[in-house]
Amino acid sequence: MRLLLLEDNVSLADSLCALFKEAGYVVDWRADGRDGQHLGEQEPYDLVVLDLGLPGRSGLDILRNWRAAGIDVPVLILTARGSWSERVEGLKAGADDYLGKPFHHEELLLRVQALLRRSHGRDPQPWLEAGGLRLDEQRQQVSGPGFEDIALSASEFKLLRYLMLHAGKVLSKSRLSDHLYDYEADRDSNVIEVQINHLRRKLGRDAIATRRGQGYVFVGLEP
Incomplete structure (x- = not known):
């Protein structure tokens, strides 16, 4: 399964890339929003982990543009922005799940697994x-x-x-x-x-x- 990680914090992105690879996922990482949006339009990802506060183009704008273009890849928003209004905006833009920073790696992996299972009509069991x-x-x-x-x-x-x-x-x-x-x-x-x-x-x-x-x-x- 191939993931796209859009995250501008380099140390966090490095740790997440290592986490996903250990869990058997293939990961492409981009730190700039414009690059990330383009890659998401060109490549067949199974899931996107998306930060909202990206340079170049915000995560919400990327998500809105993808959904407007008919790109229905599952998207998990991962961000330090924790207010309920921002969560609602993310879900309205077409996000499938939302996880605030800081977070536990195990929870992130389980949410990714559940989203992938649901996108293929499977029950999110262990x-x-x-x-x-x-x-x-x-x-x-x-x-x-x-x-x-x-x-x-x-x-x-x-x-x-x-x-x-x-x-x-x-x-x-x-x-x-x-x-x-x-x-x-x-x-x-x-x-x-x-x-x-x-x-x-x-x-x-x-x-x-x-x-x-x-x-x-x-x-x-x-x-």
Whole structure:
């Protein structure tokens, strides 16, 4: 899952980038509001963490412009502005959630997880379930019929989470690359194929189907 972080406090942004990456998210960070708005218009993000007090263009203006343009990416406002009126303005502008500074990292991760689940029609429970498999996002382990708690590498975890959130849908290599690599990454579609094969060895070959010329479909393993 790919996140856009718009935050002008460099030390906070560094810590949040490290936090999100450890949790299996890919993060692009921008400190200037104009750059952030442009990137949000050009790239297919799964969620945006947005500060209101950005230089160049305010967070509220960015959000209003995105919504006016039909960009419906989930947005979590993260700001030191704590008055109820500012919270209301953020929600009216189209924010999906609001978290004031200071905050606990665990709460931020849980709110991000819940927003991502809801945006894909899933219940915000502690694990992700699809196709008979259960993915523990905190421990980055998967369980299923006949096996428990298989550890996943960071790349395997990111790929499996995205596949499970889109269970039954054909996902092209280019779409997977767009959501599993950051803006600066050198995207090699062969890496996706390698990671698919790694997951098949751990889960069984039938868990992920290939659609020739189209991509991959997460089928899962029903008991």
